[in-house]
Amino acid sequence: MIRAAIAVLFAVLAVPAHAIDIQAVTSPGGVKAWLVQDDSIPFVAVEFAFRGGASLDAPGKRGAINLMTGTLEEGAGSRDSVAFAQAVEDLGAQFSFDVGDDSLSVGMRALSENRDEAAALLAEALTQPRFDDAAVERVRAQVQSIIRSEETDPQAIAAKEMSRQAWGDHPYATSINGTLDSVAALTRQDLVAAKNRVLARDRVVVGAAGDISPEELGLLLDKVLGGLPEQGTAPLPEPADLQLTGGVTVVDWDSPQTVVSFAGPGLPIDDPDYFAAYVANHILGGGGFSSRLMEEIREKRGLTYGVGTTLATGVYGQTWQGGMAGSNATTGQAVDLIKAEWDRMAEGVTDRELTDAKTYLTGEYPLRFDGNGKIAGILAGMQLIGFPIDYINTRNAKVEAVTADDVKRVAGRLLDADGLRFVLVGRPEGIEATDTPEAAEVVN
Amino acid sequence: MHRPALPALLALTLGAAPALAQTAAEMPEGITHFTLPNGLETVVIEDHRAPVVVQMVWYKIGSADEQPGKSGIAHYLEHLMFKGTEKLEPGELSKTVTANGGMDNAFTSYDYTAYFQRIASDRLPLVMEMEADRMANLRIGEDDWQAERQVVLEERAQRVDSDPASLFAEERNATLFYNHPYGRPVIGWRAEMEGLTRDDALAWYDDHYSPNEAILILAGDVTPEKARELAERYYGPIPAKGEAEPRLRPQEPTQRSPRRMEMTDPRVPQPVMTRSYVAPERDPGDQKDAAALTVLAELLGGSMQTSVLGRELAMKGKALWVNAGYDGFSVDPTSFGISLVPADGMAPEEAEAELDRVLARFLETGPDPADLDRVKTQIEAARVYTLDSAHGRAYDYGQGLATGLSVQDVNDWPDILAAVTAEDVMAVARDVLGSKATVTGWLLPPPAAETADTPPAATPTPEVQG
Numbered sequence: 001m002i003r004a005a006i007a008v009l010f011a012v013l014a015v016p017a018h019a020i021d022i023q024a025v026t027s028p029g030g031v032k033a034w035l036v037q038d039d040s041i042p043f044v045a046v047e048f049a050f051r052g053g054a055s056l057d058a059p060g061k062r063g064a065i066n067l068m069t070g071t072l073e074e075g076a077g078s079r080d081s082v083a084f085a086q087a088v089e090d091l092g093a094q095f096s097f098d099v100g101d102d103s104l105s106v107g108m109r110a111l112s113e114n115r116d117e118a119a120a121l122l123a124e125a126l127t128q129p130r131f132d133d134a135a136v137e138r139v140r141a142q143v144q145s146i147i148r149s150e151e152t153d154p155q156a157i158a159a160k161e162m163s164r165q166a167w168g169d170h171p172y173a174t175s176i177n178g179t180l181d182s183v184a185a186l187t188r189q190d191l192v193a194a195k196n197r198v199l200a201r202d203r204v205v206v207g208a209a210g211d212i213s214p215e216e217l218g219l220l221l222d223k224v225l226g227g228l229p230e231q232g233t234a235p236l237p238e239p240a241d242l243q244l245t246g247g248v249t250v251v252d253w254d255s256p257q258t259v260v261s262f263a264g265p266g267l268p269i270d271d272p273d274y275f276a277a278y279v280a281n282h283i284l285g286g287g288g289f290s291s292r293l294m295e296e297i298r299e300k301r302g303l304t305y306g307v308g309t310t311l312a313t314g315v316y317g318q319t320w321q322g323g324m325a326g327s328n329a330t331t332g333q334a335v336d337l338i339k340a341e342w343d344r345m346a347e348g349v350t351d352r353e354l355t356d357a358k359t360y361l362t363g364e365y366p367l368r369f370d371g372n373g374k375i376a377g378i379l380a381g382m383q384l385i386g387f388p389i390d391y392i393n394t395r396n397a398k399v400e401a402v403t404a405d406d407v408k409r410v411a412g413r414l415l416d417a418d419g420l421r422f423v424l425v426g427r428p429e430g431i432e433a434t435d436t437p438e439a440a441e442v443v444n
Numbered sequence: 445m446h447r448p449a450l451p452a453l454l455a456l457t458l459g460a461a462p463a464l465a466q467t468a469a470e471m472p473e474g475i476t477h478f479t480l481p482n483g484l485e486t487v488v489i490e491d492h493r494a495p496v497v498v499q500m501v502w503y504k505i506g507s508a509d510e511q512p513g514k515s516g517i518a519h520y521l522e523h524l525m526f527k528g529t530e531k532l533e534p535g536e537l538s539k540t541v542t543a544n545g546g547m548d549n550a551f552t553s554y555d556y557t558a559y560f561q562r563i564a565s566d567r568l569p570l571v572m573e574m575e576a577d578r579m580a581n582l583r584i585g586e587d588d589w590q591a592e593r594q595v596v597l598e599e600r601a602q603r604v605d606s607d608p609a610s611l612f613a614e615e616r617n618a619t620l621f622y623n624h625p626y627g628r629p630v631i632g633w634r635a636e637m638e639g640l641t642r643d644d645a646l647a648w649y650d651d652h653y654s655p656n657e658a659i660l661i662l663a664g665d666v667t668p669e670k671a672r673e674l675a676e677r678y679y680g681p682i683p684a685k686g687e688a689e690p691r692l693r694p695q696e697p698t699q700r701s702p703r704r705m706e707m708t709d710p711r712v713p714q715p716v717m718t719r720s721y722v723a724p725e726r727d728p729g730d731q732k733d734a735a736a737l738t739v740l741a742e743l744l745g746g747s748m749q750t751s752v753l754g755r756e757l758a759m760k761g762k763a764l765w766v767n768a769g770y771d772g773f774s775v776d777p778t779s780f781g782i783s784l785v786p787a788d789g790m791a792p793e794e795a796e797a798e799l800d801r802v803l804a805r806f807l808e809t810g811p812d813p814a815d816l817d818r819v820k821t822q823i824e825a826a827r828v829y830t831l832d833s834a835h836g837r838a839y840d841y842g843q844g845l846a847t848g849l850s851v852q853d854v855n856d857w858p859d860i861l862a863a864v865t866a867e868d869v870m871a872v873a874r875d876v877l878g879s880k881a882t883v884t885g886w887l888l889p890p891p892a893a894e895t896a897d898t899p900p901a902a903t904p905t906p907e908v909q910g
Contacts, residue, residue, distance in 0.1 A: 040493060041831045074749075082759060085749035089818040092825025111825055138761065141788055145764050148713040154606065254710070257601045288547065289526070289538040299535060302594025305602050325602045356543040363545015367562055370494035370664065371832040 020369055022379065022389055025208075027218035031225050033206035034379040034389065035217050038372065042112040044210035045372040046217075047380040048224070051203040053103040054176035055237040055316060057194070062171075063178020064186050064194035067136070067143055069099040071191060072106075074135035076124035081135050084125070093118035095125065101172055102315040103384055104198050108224075109373065112211045119223045126199060127227035131191050140183060147177050154253050154425040158261040158323070161251055161423045162244075166263065170240035172317055193233070200232035201225055207379025210372035240317035242266075246419040247434040248335075251426075258331040258426025259323070262338060264419050266311055266318030267410075269385055275398045276406035277311055277320070277414065282357040283349050283407070284341060284415075285309030285322050290356070292341050297324065303334050315384070320414055332430020335422055342420060345411035354404050361399050365392075470855075475841075476668035477851045480675060482684045483656025487841045487851060488671040489663035491834035497568050497664035498835050500560040501575050502846040504659070505652040507632075508554040508625040508693055508775070514644060516632020519552040520596050521645045525559065526550075527588045529581040534588050537574050544570060554626055555691075555775045556846035562835065565665035569674055576678040579658065582649055589642040597638065600631050608709035609716070612887045617779075619703050620720050620883045624696050624776060654685035659845045663838035691775055691848075696722060699881035712889045714764075715792045716785050717799070722881035723780035724872075726772035726857075728849055734772035735860045736868040737780055737876065742819045743811050743869065744768040744803075745782065750818065752811075753782070756802040761787050762795060773843040780876050792886055803877055810870050823861050 023035045054065045073095060074081040088095060091114045096107040106126065110118035150156035160175060167173035177183070204225060208217050242265055253259075267277055285293040285308050293307045309322035326334050349357075369375055382391060424431070471477065474490040507518045528534040541548040546563030548571075561571040604610040614629045621627035631637070660679065662671045699722065726734040745768025748754040757763040764785040772778065786795035830837060844854040 038493060041828060043828050043832075045832075081749050082755060085747055086814075086818060089747070089750060089822060092821050092828075094825075094829075109829060111828060134759075134761075138758070142764050144788075145714060145785065152711045152713045255606050257598075257606050287542055289535060290542045295535075298595055300591065302591035302598065305595060305599035325606070326598055327601065356539070359543050360545050363564060364547075365545070367496055367545070367547065367564075370491070370496045370834065373832055 020375070020392060022392070023214055024389055025214045025217050025221075027221040029222040029226050031201060031204070031206065031221040033208055033217060033221055034383065035207075035212070035214060036209040036372075036375050036379065037211075037213065038209065039211045041372065042211050043372070044110055044112065044115060044208060044212040045376040046108045046110075046206065046208045046220070047376040048106040048108075049205050049207075049380040049384050050104040050106075050198050050200070051102070051205070051315075051384060052198055052232070052234070052236050053101055054099050055101050055171040056197045056232070056234045057171060057176075057178075058190075058197065058234070061182070061186065061190055061194065062174055063143065063176070063183045064190045065104065065198055066099055066176045066178065067140060067183060067186055068131075068191040068194040069097050069104055070139045070143065071131055071135055072097050072125050072129050074139060075130040075132050076121075077128045077130075079124075080130065080132060084121070087121055088118075091118050091121070093121070095122055097125075099176060101176060105380065107373075107377070115212070115216075115220070116223070119220045123224045123227060126224065129195070131188050133188070136188060136191065140186070143177055143183055144180055147175070147180055147183065150175070150177070154255060154259040154325075155323075157251055157253065158259045158423045158425045161249060161425075162261050162263055162321075162421065165249070165421060165423075166242055166244045166319060167240050167317060168243045170317065171237065172240050172314065196229060197232055197234035200229045202231045203236065204228075205380050205383035207376040207381075207383070209375035209379070237316050240314075242317060242319065244319070244419075244421045246416075246421060248422045248424065248431060249435050250424045250428060250431075250433040253425045253427070255426050256328065257325045258328050258424050258428040259325045260331065260334060260338075261321070261323045261423045261425075262420055263312075263319040263321035264342075264416065264421065265414055266313065266320040267414065268318055269313050273406070273410040273413065276402050276410040279354065279357045279361065279399065279402045280345055280349070280407045280411050280415075281309055281311050281320065282361060283353045284345055286311075287357065287360065292344075293322070293338065296337050296341060297326075297334055301333075301337075303327070303330050303337075307334075307338075328427045329429050331424060331426065331428035335424075335431055339417035339420065342415050342417040345415045346408060348404055348408040351404065354402075354407065358399055358402065362396050365396075471851075472855055475851070475855070476671070478668075478672060480655065480680055482680065482682060483654075483688070484658055484660055484675065484679050484682075485845060486660040486662070486671065486675050487845070488666065488668045489661070489834050489837050489841065490667065491663065491831075492665050495565045495665050496562065496834075497565040497662060497666050498560060498562045498838050499568065499571050499575060500558055500661040500663075500838050500842050501579070502556050502558040502659040502661070502842045503653060504555070504657050504688070504691070504846050505557055506553050506555040507628060507630040509652070509691065510625065510628070513636060514640065515628045516596065516630075516637040517640055517644050517648050518557055519631055520593065520637070520640050521648045522550050522552045522557050522559075523592050523596055524584050524589060524645050525578055525582060525649075527582075527584050527592065529577045529583055531577055531581070532574065534585060537578065540574065541571060546571065552630055554630060555773075556843070558842060558846070560838075568662070568666060569678075572674050572678045576682060579653060579655065579679070580682045582646075582653070584642050584645060586642075589645065593637070593640060596631070597634070600634060600637065604629070604631065605634070608707070608711050609887060611709075612707045612885065613718075615707070616705065616718065616720060616883055616885050619705060620722060620779060620881075621696060623694050625693055626776065626778070655679055655682050656684040657688050659842060661838045661842050663834040693776060695776065696881070699879075702880050703883045705883060705885045706888060707885070708888045708890055710890055712887055714785060714889060716783065716887045717792065717796060717885065718781060718783045718887075719799075719882060719884045721780045721876045721879050722777050723770065723876045724772075725774035725776065725778045726844075726847070726849060726853070728853055731772070731849075731853060731857060731860050732864075732868065733872050735857070736864050736872040737770045738772060738861060739816070739819055739864045740869050740873050740876075741768040741770040741780065742822075743815055744806070746819070750815070752806055752815070753784075753799070753802060757784065757795075757798060762790055762798050763787055773847050775847050792888070796884070807870075807873060807877060811866050813866070816866055816869070820862060823858065827858055
């Protein structure tokens, strides 16, 4: 689902105290960044994240920011697509350009020996992208191909239908890729406008890790970002109102399995109950092989290869959601089991479950910080969410403080199987759709 | 963004010593290698930047070692390895790992089956004790094996039966390798999976799971001294089982007929072409051709903008995507693959003709020296970036040793790659791309869908039921 990426991001951040020394760096030009300096390997990883992401698409221009992002690396300054890519390869540098609902992220890995040249190239991509006609047409065709692929992918169909029902007229309700029609209509001017909406210094956060000093990072920040506008032309997105209702939607799809997607209300990361929900989710369906749902549906009955849940804590809207795939013949049984476990959480959890969940959630931290690339991404993610720089030192205590009563309370507040929406893509048996007819108007 | 990640080249390993100066005794910094008296070969990869360690145990047994009619048993046993021992309840190993803040999983391939945990380094003894326990003391309860067989059948349904590209790849492999067991899917053919039993699984386990047919990799925050002490304590007491048997599988005969196949499925949104060639693998002391093939794949399809196929097909509006791929970690001859998605409005046969034309010209002219230089630059850069992930390096040594290479072979690989010349590339290109041992496959949407922004009538348009 579209929100899932954000949940993963937060899982990355769910870490307790650990001896990682984060330095706050401000460049001579005033750009702020967080840095973990480590010179043991001669390269640096830097992650630039711009708030708002594809949710800043202008009305009627859905897909513009995604297409723009995909075309940033297709030529800049004096170099066309091929020349630009060759210049990056000549340095042994690696750039990545990705966009999601909440942010547009640009990643860079550069060798210490030619870091400045790599930074200069990245600056060109961000500030002087050419958006040549041939490049735009090529990337447009690729995006349209992806859109067509998603139309025949049951996972994507389920995610799209759930988002449509969940988010009303907020950008979250539709795919960041846009539609075949909206993408077909985008012009070069739309891409320039899209870039100006999102790529600006007033909405960027930066994480860096590796072989670079704070002073050197400051110079790099100004080199890469100095040519960007001070302010984006679009205000940051508004929060979205969750509009999901309980019930079952069936999307007919000829396949031996049904893809089961389910979602209900979630909560933001700054909610006082957030950590209680985080522990509850681990016990319910977040904990891999040890969760209640995996035990009931996979381990005991063999009805699926995998089932899981996640707190999808998007910046602008949140759900508590999950998914699985299983045989059409047993879909009804699986949905009944999901609903039963969803409700049973409000009856409370055992001391053993609570202890194991907390041990896991507080113990997983060192697994997340073993590499410059990962650390740079985590530092950028923390800033996107708005965490303080000492968050890593305080987070563990918040997990430890969660009590069985807290888990029970938050489950009672949020986990109600009657309010859970199921989207089933397949030919499910043993279960009926409950939708009102207007939902049937929307296809694809 | 819209391109596949750089393939095999990034899976390089550290090669600290210059090629000419390297001797058999030299090891890259941070790499230690020893073998226990019971035959368990162990590699330690040190990285003390974070208090994390990865344990991997690789068994030199995979789906290509199965008997005909029992396809899927290697993978099914992998699942059953989580069902407990005399000391551990079913599922307890994973639950214990999770409760200690770690994660664990396992995977099966043609040539190996591997189990791993990633956990805080002070918990390493715990996971080593449990992994050693199930190397020798697996118990499969009467209640567990049938539910787990359902799980692997659901896994097949999810990963293969629901995905036309996977179904097609399965048949393509069966066509490319018509005598070698690489032609059978790792997960197994459905009808044969349905017949697998607890007895089959236990027989497989008894025959193949032993320290002398396994490799232990410890990567991360652990010293060689500690690693050896723990390995001796937990794995040392497990007796070897007989001699490790040579892996003699039926080999492909000389193939004389290039084959073509075509599959049409309403779930396919657009035509995709794949061409696969039988190609040599990395062999102990003999990795030069495999290195040249690795460079060839990068030159042909490593980058959409700068590779030969990228420049000639994608950048000229003839293909939406192109790719070339090769992975030399294999016991027996493996495959070299090219794939292509034609640009909108370009007929499949036209796109294929363009591909053939570009390949033919490449075979005449050879690589552009500047292209080769850039690939070499990336090989050198990868030596540095690779050091950022101890977990990734663990895969290199595990796959290498599990497919018959020595630690030295794995150590030498970056230097062998760096030494590849244009002539080396052309020699393997002529051999492989000119070979008759090839399958060209087209996976197609129903005919009406080939042009179209509008969904064709034959496509089952998703329909929301009220």
